[in-house]
Amino acid sequence: MKLKALMTLAACALTLSVVQAQELPRKVENVRLVDLNGKPAKLPYWGEKNLMIFYVDPDRHKQNEAFTTDMEKNHRAEGDNLVGFGVMNLMDAPLIPNNMARMMARKRTESNGAIVLADESRTLSTAWGLGDCNNKFVLLLVSREGELVFMRKGELSQADINEFYKVLENYK
Secondary structure, X not given: OHHHHHHHHHHHHHHHHHHHHHOOOEEOOOOEEEOOOOOEXXXXXXXXXXXXXXXXXXXXXXXXXXXXXXXXXXXXXXXOOEEEEEEXXXXXXXXXXXXXXXXXXXXHHHHHOOOEEEEOOOHHHHHOOOOOOOOOEEEEEEOOOOEEEEEEEXXXXXXXXXXHHHHHHHHO
């Protein structure tokens, strides 16, 4: 009986810690990643602008493609106080060699001028308590004050997209 009670208590504590980790807004810190050439880089414009970040598993780079294409074509995330960029979650893409993922990203950035960084060891997801990001497109919005104010993982529903645009208006 004691073991069952202990297991229940442990499960409740784990659930509570996961729920608390997902509460927004919450303070996050700038992290050291690498650029597409493998050189150390921090998140650009940290503390200067609000950041819209696509944290993408290269195995699922087309997840939410209609959403990202619409944002790019219609300039939906532009504003004097906002910058958007991508971070490739390379650790969760073991089937795609890092060099190949970087090459694909460089080709894409040549056509659209986007900023893309690489996370080789889940640095961002660990530091910010994002939880499991494997096989997921993660949409993040961080205020210039360093608060994570919006996060969605996986395939975005229309309700997720609508909520994102509503929150985004306060940070342009």
